[in-house]
Amino acid sequence: GAVVSQHPSRVICKSGTSVKIECRSLDFQATTMFWYRQFPKQSLMLMATSNEGSKATYEQGVEKDKFLINHASLTLSTLTVTSAHPEDSSFYICSALRDPGTEAFFGQGTRLTVV
């Protein structure tokens, strides 16, 4: 089956610092990767869609200068939370799509805590 690896699984950072989260498709090339955010007891909210080699498309209300997404290769996308604040503490989940119109596969998620 398709495997998507997300790293790190947990990170604690100080307020004002930046954190990078990696999402890798291990056994397939991902044309598209998605980044979601999930607050406790809530559903997943799509933050942005990224295609390899092009700029990410951000959902309404998501600050593109704060959540930097880079999809430099067909197997790696990164999400950098810049100048993190406690309200950015959340569970971040990526998913990767092999081909349009097919099922996306989810990473294990990253629990970000900003102190």
Added chain:
Amino acid sequence: ELKVEQNPLFLSMQEGKNYTIYCNYSTTSDRLYWYRQDPGKSLESLFVLLSNGAVKQEGRLMASLDTKARLSTLHITAAVHDLSATYFCAVVPFVGETSGSRLTFGEGTQLTVNP
């Protein structure tokens, strides 16, 4: 804007009982997913429903899709404690003539199965 509504949002049931979770969505779609999420974990794919009338079963869970009614159900038969988790449905809407790739999630149903 696509809306996906699940009910109930909270479900507490006794072991051995049957129950159904409902997922309604507001736009044309031919792809619907059901996921399970355990606390602190990412999503586990349960079912992919690709056409009207599709029915899939795995163990004590059975999912169905009625695209005309824009409704999917997840039926639990003879519940056991191990089924306690949050269940999400997610829909991919049509984009023009074809199916898109973006998932929109329901709010989730938190299921607790009591001994």
